[in-house]
Amino acid sequence: MSKRIEIWQQIEIELRNAKKKFPGWPDHPAAQAGIVCEKSGELMKACLQWKYERGEGDLIQQWQREQMKKEALQTAAMAIRFLENLK
Numbered sequence: 001m002s003k004r005i006e007i008w009q010q011i012e013i014e015l016r017n018a019k020k021k022f023p024g025w026p027d028h029p030a031a032q033a034g035i036v037c038e039k040s041g042e043l044m045k046a047c048l049q050w051k052y053e054r055g056e057g058d059l060i061q062q063w064q065r066e067q068m069k070k071e072a073l074q075t076a077a078m079a080i081r082f083l084e085n086l087k
Contacts, residue, residue, distance in 0.1 A: 007073075014077040025085055032085060036078045043071035 026032050046067040055061060 010073050011076045011080065014073045015080055018074070018077055018081065025081060029082075029086065032082045036075065036082050039071065039075040039078045043068065043075050046071045 026035070046064070050064045050068060055064060
């Protein structure tokens with residue numbers, strides 16, 4: 001399986017989980033965009049922590065990379081949710 005297909009599958013799983021956990025979605029585009037921004041802010045935080053607070057040891061560095069991946073998937077899922085609800 002290609003990496004891109006795997007990423008799309010992971011985004012789809014994240015989107016399904018988010019809709020199940022948070023079925024309500026704001027009806028105003030600014031509020032929706034705020035959710036996307038909040039998620040992208042968490043991605044930025046994880047990236048900055050990786051860059052400037054990099055832990056020592058393979059396990060810590062792997063955990064930090066996983067955090068960046070998790071936040072990127074959540075950001076992508078919320079961007080898709082924004083697009084799905086754009087009227």
